[in-house]
Amino acid sequence: MVNLKIREIKPFVPAKDVECSKRFYQLIGFELVSEFGDIAYFKLGACSFLLQDFYKPVHSNNFMMHLLVEDAQHWYEHIQTLNLTEEFDTKVTELVVQPWGMLEFCVTDPSGVLWRIAENK
Numbered sequence: 001m002v003n004l005k006i007r008e009i010k011p012f013v014p015a016k017d018v019e020c021s022k023r024f025y026q027l028i029g030f031e032l033v034s035e036f037g038d039i040a041y042f043k044l045g046a047c048s049f050l051l052q053d054f055y056k057p058v059h060s061n062n063f064m065m066h067l068l069v070e071d072a073q074h075w076y077e078h079i080q081t082l083n084l085t086e087e088f089d090t091k092v093t094e095l096v097v098q099p100w101g102m103l104e105f106c107v108t109d110p111s112g113v114l115w116r117i118a119e120n121k
Contacts, residue, residue, distance in 0.1 A: 013049050017111070024088050024109055027082055027084075029078070072095060072105065088109075091106070098118075101120065
């Protein structure tokens with residue numbers, strides 16, 4: 001029998017300024033687990049990603065992550081307390097119920113990567 005079980009998937013998230021992005025992700029709650037060369041490994045619970053020292057505006061401004069959470073309201077309140085827009089010149093949208101039934105808001109990281117943080121309703 002063929003074993004096609006998946007253990008993990010880790011996207012490579014681009015960073016314009018790696019040090020700034022590392023601070024950003026640690027501030028919002030991700031743990032910096034390790035670094036090797038131009039790659040930093042971040043984790044929060046069972047979710048993880050690799051931050052890479054790579055930046056092309058057309059790539060970063062079209063890169064999107066979807067973070068499915070248990071409580072989008074609590075995430076939204078947490079993000080609001082961090083003053084990300086002032087400290088990192090990023091954007092945070094309003095928390096809305098989408099037509100497809102998810103409660104969600106978006107956060108743009110310092111490199112232009114869009115994070116959609118949502119919960120199923």
